[in-house]
Amino acid sequence: MFLITCPFCGEREQSEFKAGGEAHIERPKQPTELSDDEWAEYLFMRKNIKGIQFERWNHAHGCRKWFNMIRDTSNDTIKAVYKMGEKPPVK
Amino acid sequence: MLKNLRVTTSKYIDETSRISFKFNGKAYFGYKGDTLASALLANDVHLVGRSFKYHRPRGIMTSGSEEPNAIVQVNNNTALTEPNVRATELEIYHGLEAASQNCWPSVHFDIGGINNFLSPLLPAGFYYKTFMWPASFWEKYEYVIRHSAGLGKSPTEPDPDIYDHKYIHCDVLVIGAGISGIIAAKTAAKNNLKTLLLDEKNEIGGSTIYQNSEHVKINDQNSSTWLENEISELRNIKNLEIKTRTSVAAYHGYNYLLARENLTDHLPKNEKNKKIRQRLLKIRAKKVIVATGSLERPLVFNNNDRPGIMLSSAVKKYADYYGVATGQKNIFFTNNDTAYESAISLNKKGIKVKAIIDIREQSNTAFTKEAENLGIKVYRSHTVVNTEGYKKINKITIMELSRDGQSFASPEKIELDCDCLAITGGWTPAVHLFTQSGGKLKFREKDQVFIPDIYPSDQISIGSSNGDFELDDIIKNSTKSLKEFLNINETEFDNLEINCPKDNEIRTIWLLPSDKVLGKTKPFVDYQNDATAKDIKLALKEGFKSIEHVKRYTTTGMGTDQGKLGNMHALGIIADTAGIKVGELGTTTFRPPYTPLTFGTMVGRNVGEYFDAFRRTPMNDWHIKNKAEFENVGQWKRAWYYPKNNETMHDAVQRESKAARDSAGILDASTLGKIDIQGTDASEFLNRVYTNAWSKLAIGKCRYGLMLNEDGMVYDDGVTTRLDENHYIMTTTTGGAANVLGKLEDYLQTEWPELDVYLSSVTDHYATASICGPNSKKILNKLIPDLDLSDESFPHMSFSNAKIDNIKCRIMRISFTGEHSYEINIQANYGEDLWKKCMEAGKEFNITPYGTETMHLLRAEKGFIIVGQDTDGTMTPIDLQMDWIVSKKKYDFIGKRSLYRSDTMKEDRKQLVGLITDNTSEVLEEGAQIVANTNATPVAMLGHVTSSYYSPNLNKSIALAVVRGGKNMLGQKLFIPMEDKNINVTIVDPVFFDKENVRLNA
């Protein structure tokens, strides 16, 4: 069970949070202009990396804010958390 | 005649308090401080169970949680009985009744023992090989296997005991209160760190508290005396909490640990009552110190499993700690010095030690010298090749080993009588918790042990769990690690003067040689699962390479003890056979829990009505008073139907449905999700989340909306009302409310943060009564005489603020039944009052309360879908024949693009249709499959029935279904194949009743 530092509330137990999949996948502004393949790429394709992964998390049982997290999925260490719209603090 | 083998007094056994208990129906007594194992041994009972596969007689082997054999069923009460309890951990109490497992009819005469003679037919993977074909026979085999196998019986009634959960936060958690754990806890606490010290035993101090050797000294004191002083000081240290009888079950990432605290299991029956039995501790520790010690290894040789064959350390503990002699003619069998230490201790108590069999060529330490000075016969370079004695060992045969230890120096055999064989194969650090936490091990060649290498979190391992086995190493290395770990300069243990014998060489032979071929021997590796060295070799021969596969195929390490004793030998034998080093092989994964947990502990207080939170509507008391049956919808308890005078559910629903259409019905709709939406971009937001257009919805009007997922599939639906220019109230399905709010928040925060929109869940803020039927208008008029209900000023799909007896409410003229109907929303506290007023006003019209079942029936007559019943996450609005609600003009909305994917546009997708049965009284089963041709094999499944009812208003059976290409199959005949017949059905339009919507405006 992780300890997650919500950028708005501080350190909290994982059970307060909901994972929301890969981060930085922006919804296309003009979906109708996309081919089936391009739309499928947005809709279905996710990286599921072993190692450093950028993820969305939601403080569902807290402030209900969404934020981003950089997590090493191989050992579950959280490298950073940052607000929606912010650039990742590390590459 | 019972023998008393309590040969010496012990300060840990209170001989003034005699405790009687029963084992296998026979009465015995022991003393306060005894475990079931020590009390049985004191009564000369070794045979306590039968092995899992061969049903071989088995005895007590250890003195702790690693026990593989002495697992018993406690209590024969059907609710309180507990299987798989280790007799070595179970403290006896007045009234304890325990019994052997795995034997029928009794431990002394076991019918399953026949398997022992059939054992050549029961090789590794036997179950897989024999019972897999023909597959249809499996059920029959399984019955036979289950009947004779299995580890104990589960309780058959709810557990009446109380269990609890507790969160603990600490700076330092120390696991294990042996000498290193005590040093660590004292050091941490004295450095102002909030410290928690846990130990699974009832006393702290580990094995040092009964250490009595002259050769092991701390500051010139006997090590046990020194430790006792330390322990007495612990009690006065603030910051330090000590919990005994507490076993850490799991060590997760981020130093989150679960431990079971045992509170009443050791108490007499009459004192257990109404107390919390066990508590699950959920511990968050900033730092963790693992001091879990080590487990003694057995030796693997032919017939190494008879009752009376015990671990050397256990024999010592029973004598030194419990004052019990486990035998009167003891022989030790060893590959290291600790057996000598134990033999000396026994000898000094007057317990006869006949011999020590040592596989090593020599050892010259203070221990070995003292043993020989005491006149104990030592056979060096010898090994045990066989043991005899059915219910208890009575003889061993030994032979001299060759130099390489793989065969014999001479064919000469020596037979020795004995009644207890104490074996030791060295020590295995208890790294289970360390590896559970994600730690990586390294292998130490010298003594063939895996020890902690890479720590995944803020933790250290110290003492013998870190591979330090000698007292001076333990203290020196523990204090050094502690100083670094806690960032302190010194500890009070830095300058202790420690004496202990060194050069404790160990010789490891994983599988000792035998004079017989392997196939004719029984060298057990996993006692509990009856896996022998032969099984492991067979698995390798059959091509299994991965240690994880060998483990599963032979079931080695898969018992309730998770192979704590034999896992290293399994690895060793695999490595030797494959010609590689153990270190290259790696270990199997240790998984939680370290020792078994009861389900009671895991669920704690979350049982019965506390299993999950539930929600009740403000009208709930009225429903109960009026005999409603309830159904669970999400967490809600909803009135399902209101049976009158012993009506069946069917009869009640038919009556309610008819009444609602003939005159008036009333439904508690308070559970529908309600989201208050405000902001200057609220209309634009609704445009984006619903498939239809919202900008032009006038203030005071309502509109039905369908919400999709981005993949185009229907996600939720409901009516949204425009209360004001920038203010809407959205309703969602009862079960979908939380998810819809979450989804809307997600889009607002992450995709469209520029929108000025605010969402609030107000589901619980309002109570909702929905009155429907031809007389609903009259009833509402009685309730609110000044509200103009004419179609001109209050048409269908419109809204009005109103007051009932001066209480504000919102009235929506909307309908889920197809009847003229009104939804009255009122502040939740007035819910029951509103309901009663509606009932009073409706009395003259026979207003009939109806539940969810009637609601479902009425809407099905109208062909209205229920998201989650008629849809399953694979239905688009087009599939539902709801094209009318999908805006063609809007540039975008959630899920729009997906409606034009090649796959969602296929003509032969499953589509919503209506079904009628040829036999109009035949009601279909929901979920039943639909086929076109019953003769084809395999028969093509076209779809399934999603909703099915007998309609009292149409006097016939109706159903909704999804059928492949169903949209274009109107009038087509299909079949519903049931177990005993085929039901003929015809595809029809899903709207069965009042297609022209005349009644809405009636």
Ligand SMILES: [Zn+2]
């Ligand atoms: Zn937060």
